[in-house]
Amino acid sequence: MSGGPGLEFEVAIADLESRIAALERQTDRSDATENEIRELRMELVNQLRDVYGSLDAWQTVQVARHKNRPYTRDYLNLAFDEFVELHGDKHFGDDRAMLSGFAKLDRFKVMVLGHQKGRTYKERAACHFGCAHPEGYRKAMTKMRLAEKYQLPLICFIDTPGAYPGIGAEERGQAQVIAESMFMMSRLKTPVICVVIGEGGSGGALGIGVGDRVAVLQHAYYSVISPEGCAGILWKSHEHAPKAAAALRFTSKDLRRLNVVDDVLEEPLGGAHRDHHQMASRLKTYLSRTLAELEQKTSDELVDSRYEKFRRIGVFLEDAS
Amino acid sequence: MSTVDTNASRAQAEAATNVPPKKRGVPEGLWLKCPGCGASVYKKEVEQQLNVCPKCEHHFYVSAVQRIEQVLDAGTFELMNDHIRPTDPLVFTDRRNYADRLIGEQNRTGLSDAVMTGTGMVRARRVAFAVTDSAFIMGSMGSVVGERLTRLIEKATEQNLPLIIVSASGGGARMHEGILSLMQMAKVSAALARYDEAGGLFISVLTNPTMGGVAASFASLGDLVFAEPKALIGFAGPRTIKATIGIELPEGFQTSEFLLEHGYIDRIVTRKNLKTEIARAIDYCGK
Numbered sequence: 185m186s187g188g189p190g191l192e193f194e195v196a197i198a199d200l201e202s203r204i205a206a207l208e209r210q211t212d213r214s215d216a217t218e219n220e221i222r223e224l225r226m227e228l229v230n231q232l233r234d235v236y237g238s239l240d241a242w243q244t245v246q247v248a249r250h251k252n253r254p255y256t257r258d259y260l261n262l263a264f265d266e267f268v269e270l271h272g273d274k275h276f277g278d279d280r281a282m283l284s285g286f287a288k289l290d291r292f293k294v295m296v297l298g299h300q301k302g303r304t305y306k307e308r309a310a311c312h313f314g315c316a317h318p319e320g321y322r323k324a325m326t327k328m329r330l331a332e333k334y335q336l337p338l339i340c341f342i343d344t345p346g347a348y349p350g351i352g353a354e355e356r357g358q359a360q361v362i363a364e365s366m367f368m369m370s371r372l373k374t375p376v377i378c379v380v381i382g383e384g385g386s387g388g389a390l391g392i393g394v395g396d397r398v399a400v401l402q403h404a405y406y407s408v409i410s411p412e413g414c415a416g417i418l419w420k421s422h423e424h425a426p427k428a429a430a431a432l433r434f435t436s437k438d439l440r441r442l443n444v445v446d447d448v449l450e451e452p453l454g455g456a457h458r459d460h461h462q463m464a465s466r467l468k469t470y471l472s473r474t475l476a477e478l479e480q481k482t483s484d485e486l487v488d489s490r491y492e493k494f495r496r497i498g499v500f501l502e503d504a505s
Numbered sequence: 506m507s508t509v510d511t512n513a514s515r516a517q518a519e520a521a522t523n524v525p526p527k528k529r530g531v532p533e534g535l536w537l538k539c540p541g542c543g544a545s546v547y548k549k550e551v552e553q554q555l556n557v558c559p560k561c562e563h564h565f566y567v568s569a570v571q572r573i574e575q576v577l578d579a580g581t582f583e584l585m586n587d588h589i590r591p592t593d594p595l596v597f598t599d600r601r602n603y604a605d606r607l608i609g610e611q612n613r614t615g616l617s618d619a620v621m622t623g624t625g626m627v628r629a630r631r632v633a634f635a636v637t638d639s640a641f642i643m644g645s646m647g648s649v650v651g652e653r654l655t656r657l658i659e660k661a662t663e664q665n666l667p668l669i670i671v672s673a674s675g676g677g678a679r680m681h682e683g684i685l686s687l688m689q690m691a692k693v694s695a696a697l698a699r700y701d702e703a704g705g706l707f708i709s710v711l712t713n714p715t716m717g718g719v720a721a722s723f724a725s726l727g728d729l730v731f732a733e734p735k736a737l738i739g740f741a742g743p744r745t746i747k748a749t750i751g752i753e754l755p756e757g758f759q760t761s762e763f764l765l766e767h768g769y770i771d772r773i774v775t776r777k778n779l780k781t782e783i784a785r786a787i788d789y790c791g792k
Contacts (some may be wrong), residue, residue, distance in 0.1 A: 444683060
């Protein structure tokens with residue numbers, strides 16, 4: 185799969201990809217053509233290694249937001265053996281920006297929650313581009329309770345620009361539900377694994393982000409505020425988003441260094457959007473291994489170590505005086 | 506100030522001699538114009554009424570130190586964990602270095618960070634008490650605010666103390682400490698969940714302004730949630746919402762009264778009644 189609609193730092197890559205595709209379309213290929221294809225492929229791999237080996241923070245954001253990047257629904261199709269969608273928050277509505285349901289992964293029966301962005305324009309509009317409303321977080325909480333009651337491990341896929349900012353969202357308690365959701369997750373008596381698969385946008389991400397293990401895909405990001413929002417406030421203009429992105433230290437490397445995430449899942453060469461299957465297979469391996477690890481623990485051990493894990497996060501000075 | 510015998514008050518006194526702290530909402534001078542009713546009101550009279558307009562009850566800004574004096578019995582506050590100090594883990598620079606900004610804010614406000622935590626008495630009832638100050642980087646929560654609150658909540662859990670947190674945090678989670686600030690929301694909420702399991706009583710008091718990551722964590726998690734009249738309280742900033750949906754926001758949107766109407770707070774409590782209301786709630790909950 186090619187990278188699809190181009191990112192500005194991928195012009196040379198896109199050019200190589202289209203040249204290869206054009207040559208491959210020829211039905212009767214000469215040896216010379218085959219050679220050319222082989223050489224172009226090697227060149228492509230080199231280019232991808234170069235570019236993706238040193239993405240800066242703003243480029244990472246572009247990759248994390250890529251239109252062909254696999255979403256929660258894609259991983260449910262590719263990494264899981266079954267998905268039984270469960271709708272509704274039993275309160276107000278069914279938020280399409282928050283997917284939930286039973287799922288099977290190898291020998292494990294689990295509950296999956298995840299932000300969903302939508303692929304087509306129609307889907308994206310229905311999902312509010314992955315920005316959940318309060319009913320999304322209430323939906324998530326009803327499924328968390330269900331998971332705990334029936335001892336199903338909970339898997340959360342985080343992929344949101346942020347919780348929806350709107351009149352209805354405020355009227356229905358956006359702040360309240362995010363707070364309640366973290367509060368609930370911190371005490372859930374079942375294993376919880378959270379994976380940031382694309383955008384980890386602020387409170388809307390953390391609302392389903394309190395887990396025993398928190399992982400992030402290599403080119404995903406996880407931030408207190410969007411780079412545009414930060415630039416608007418601190419630089420007084422959205423145009424400074426690339427500067428804000430660098431300042432916020434939110435790439436997978438930074439997150440690991442700051443002890444905010446436990447694991448970084450390597451993406452296929454050129455990003456997850458180039459190979460959904462390979463990414464899904466790596467994710468599956470990680471989830472399966474981690475589920476096996478966590479099932480060894482009692483629910484009390486899980487809750488205690490989850491508390492300690494978040495308890496340790498923060499950097500400050502503490503002098504003895 | 507005499508009721509708060511602490512490092513912070515000493516620092517505040519020192520700072521006052523060097524740089525006069527700018528008080529937001531209460532400009533210098535004998536008279537001030539009330540943003541609530543537009544009347545010119547005598548500053549002394551406002552101060553005597555706990556920084557509330559005598560004409561229209563507009564609630565002006567109060568500092569963390571003033572809030573402690575207003576809510577706790579005189580001389581009972583014992584400051585905790587003031588030795589936990591902010592640093593600059595991301596080496597964050599916007600148009601100014603965060604490290605410099607911190608020093609500037611400390612000198613200007615006399616506070617070491619945006620929250621003061623400790624224990625004290627409310628009409629002879631011992632409580633764990635915290636208050637954020639909107640003058641210090643918008644009262645935003647970074648690692649220090651998160652850590653101090655968590656230690657306070659853990660102490661309240663161990664000692665079975667009622668917990669009062671007064672929020673004045675328009676800045677939510679502090680951008681300058683990036684993801685570490687975001688994670689404080691989870692850390693403090695997790696501490697509150699343990700406190701709740703242990704049967705603790707948490708009274709959250711929302712004041713102007715309480716937004717973003719503070720509203721979306723501890724401020725919304727009270728067993729009881731009180732709010733001062735006409736405070737701005739919400740998740741997303743009004744400008745962000747306007748930019749997203751492109752229409753004018755309704756009158757009174759994201760005020761205490763709006764939240765009461767929509768069912769998110771228990772009571773609107775005026776400043777002069779706050780101490781009495783807290784004491785009474787503690788008595789009802791048998792603490």
